[in-house]
Amino acid sequence: MRHLTQVHAHFIKTAQIHDPLAAAEILRFCSLSDRRDLYYARKVFNQMREPNCFSYNTLIRAFSESNDDEALHALLLFYQMICDGFVLPNKYTFPSVLKACAKLGKLLEGKQVHGLIVKFGFVYDEFVVSNLVRMFVMCGEMDDAHILFYKNIVEFGNGSKLVGDKRRQEGNIVLWNVMIDGYVEIGKFRASRDLFDKMPQRSVASWNVMISGYAQNGKFREAIEMFHEMQMGDVRPNYVTLVSVLPAISRLGALELGKWVHLYAEKNEIEIDDVLGSALIDMYSKCGSIEKAVQVFERIPKLNTITWSTMIGGFAMHGRAKDALDCFTRMEKAGVKPSDVVYIGILSACSHAGLVEDGRFFFNHMVNVVGLEPRMEHYGCMVDLLGRAGLLEEAEELISNMPFQPDDVIWKALLGACKMHDNIEMGKRVAKVLMDLAPQDSGAYVGLSNMYASSGNWEGVAEVRLKMKQMDIRKDPGCSWIELDGMIHEFLVEDDSHPKAKEIHSMLEEISEELKLLGYRPKTTQVLLNMDEEEKESTLHYHSEKIAIAFGLISTNPETTLRIVKNLRMCEDCHSSIKLISKVYKRRIIVRDRKRFHHFENGSCSCMDYW
Structure with missing residues (x-):
């Protein structure tokens, strides 16, 4: 920007700023480059004598791709463009305007823009229509998106009229992907799968939408099955595919498939950066191969907070508290500031190993030295740590002094500790709180029933079981x-x-x-x-x-x-x-x-x- 201002000054001094092309290039740099300055860009635009459609599109696009406050300026600038009437929008204007509507959830304005798209004759442009459908999807109007989608698919005969035009065929695939993603977002997986199966042509993005959608919504088997189907087809997995499927592999403990993904990345020269590397570390840790997780960790060229916290969390879940603490020390020596997630891993490691004093030290260090505000998870780790060690009163006191209302996970940790240490009286009290907090959750009832059973109080067991039956509360079966x-x-x-x-x-x-x-x-x-x-x-x-x-x-x-x-x-x-x-x-x-x-x-x- 420092260099740009010098060029801009030269253009003004030499009167070249009145050349529409020169002014447009100045605007393009400060709007869309990596060194963008939207405040400066708006001032340049305002000083243009007669901004053309390219200049309007440049600034509208810049605003729509920025944060929510700036996205609103995209709509205001478009409004100015329409009201002035000197410059008419073209097919490159509407995608950015629709993107701003989608980002802000402005459905009413989006429908008005839809009317203008029809008026100006861009209703058959696939790129415009794809963004229009995406706007409806992101605003939660799946019925309107569905009508618009099928209207275009039927009129284009599943793309048959577009054969030979590669750009239009790609736009048609994008339209399908937008609809599939929309159904995934609202949890209608049957509809998304039906649409996916009907696609005349699939891109790697089509597969990624389905795999990540299943994985992010707890449908881990379906994600892996979809990944297997993808391997049988013509489309090859890419970086996004691997990052999307690894969490599902982690949850199911499918180590062999995880190894295949790792090998695939290496053979196809897919960069194992901090994001993919962290996903692999998490996968190996959760699949029981902590040694392989360490190998991946040591090979990542640039470690950040996420990779460090993933490795520390892996050591914690395997009960390797010393390794977790050593990893934390290495991270500090490397000059990486620990995040709150790192402290969750450290406190969890202390809990699994019974390191009460270390846990207290790190909790206080996080608050008083690093200056991080404890989250619910940090308090949960501390309650678990104190409860396992038999310090039930201290754990209960910590809960009562929390700056926010404890959730059911924290109370369940204390209830489990009460059972472990046969403290029936506190257990009853905690179970009552849990039943009031989450009346349909089986955890409190099962925990209380188990405590009664351990002490031979079968009448108490029968009473709790009867209450569960009356309220239609069912315990998760062991699997x-x-x-x-x-x-x-x-x-x-x-x-x-x-x-x-x-x-x-x-x-x-x-x-x-x-x-x-x-x-x-x-x-x-x-x-x-x-x-x-x-x-x-x-x-x-x-x-x-x-x-x-x-x-x-x-x-x-x-x-x-x-x-x-x-x-x-x-x-x-x-x-x-x-x-x-x-x-x-x-x-x-x-x-x-x-x-x-x-x-x-x-x-x-x-x-x-x-x-």
């Missing part, structure tokens, strides 16, 4: 899954639906006999139902993670590492059993439950029985 040869196998409690159910059952019986020979007896106190001991032993026998492990044992070669993902926290009996299974069958077994990772090997667990 575990294992990936073998790229396929994910899912098991529920007492599941016999798998094609190899008979072999799995035989393996479970064998495991039970082997553990008995070692003197192991099931921990029937973990069965929180009023039944006899034999029935309790049978129930423990068929927990979902044990079924998944049995399937893994019969389906893999000796000494192969088994990786299991479970949706709930692992019970004490399963934890003790899997330690012995790892010793008897000489297997490394990695289990990711709702809280953290457990690495079982040769009869011991990485958590050192503190989880």
Whole structure:
């Protein structure tokens, strides 16, 4: 801009500023370049004697691509253009105006612009129509978007009249993508998938919209299935595809597929920068391969707060508190200022390892030294840390002194600690708060019921269960899954639906006999139902993670590492059993439950029985 002002001054002194082309180039630089200055651009525009359509379009586009306040200026400038009447808008004017309407959610103004598009005869320009449809989509008017979309698709015969015009064919694909994205945004996945299947031609963006939409809305299996379909077709995954699918792979623990994505990126020379690198670190961490996560981390050329926090979080979930703390020290030495997300990882690491004093230090350091305001997640980590350590009163006091209302996650952490340390009285009080806070959430009812069951208060259990039945509240069933040869196998409690159910059952019986020979007896106190001991032993026998492990044992070669993902926290009996299974069958077994990772090997667990 310093150089531009000198050129601008020269143009004024030599009267060349009156040349429309010279003035337009000055305007274009200060409007659209990386060194843009919109305030200066507006002053240049205002001094133009007769700004042409190109100049109007340049400034409108600049305003529409800026923040919300500036986007409003795009609409005001367009209004000025229409009212003056000296310069008529062209097909390059309307996309930017519609973009401003979409960004600001100005539906009424967008409809007025639609009328002008019809009036000026641009209703058949694919680029204009695509932006018009996008405006309706972003303003939540899917019915209007749907009508406009089908009107254009039918009139163009799915693009048949446009064959031979590459730009128009590409515009037609964009129109389809906009509609699919709109349905994804409002959660209508059936409609988006139906539209996707009808597409006459798909771009990589079409696949990316579906994959990222599924992944961001918790439909992880569908995201991975879509990714598999993409691999079978003609369109090759790109950088955005990999970043979109990795979170779904992470959640399902599909390590082999994650490795394939990593290899694909390297073979196709897709840059593993801080964003893709962080996604790979997160994937390897959540799929149980923390060693590979470290390898990716060390190879990223430029580390930032996101990559550091992802690595620290990975160490935390694997119970490697020392590594997490060392990583934090390295980050500070590298001159990277820790974010609030980094402190969530550090506090979580302290919680999983029982490092109470370290946790207190880092919490105070974050507030008093770095000057960050604690979020709900930071308080949640501290409550979990204090609760696990048995400091229930201190944890409750911390909650009462929070500057905002605690959420259900924090109260659940305290309720879990009450069960862990058999504090029934506090547990009742906390459960009552939770029931008032989230009356339809099963967490409080199940937690209270489990505490009653642990103390043998079956009347209390029956009372809580009856209340759940009356309110139609259902507990999430235990579910575990294992990936073998790229396929994910899912098991529920007492599941016999798998094609190899008979072999799995035989393996479970064998495991039970082997553990008995070692003197192991099931921990029937973990069965929180009023039944006899034999029935309790049978129930423990068929927990979902044990079924998944049995399937893994019969389906893999000796000494192969088994990786299991479970949706709930692992019970004490399963934890003790899997330690012995790892010793008897000489297997490394990695289990990711709702809280953290457990690495079982040769009869011991990485958590050192503190989880």
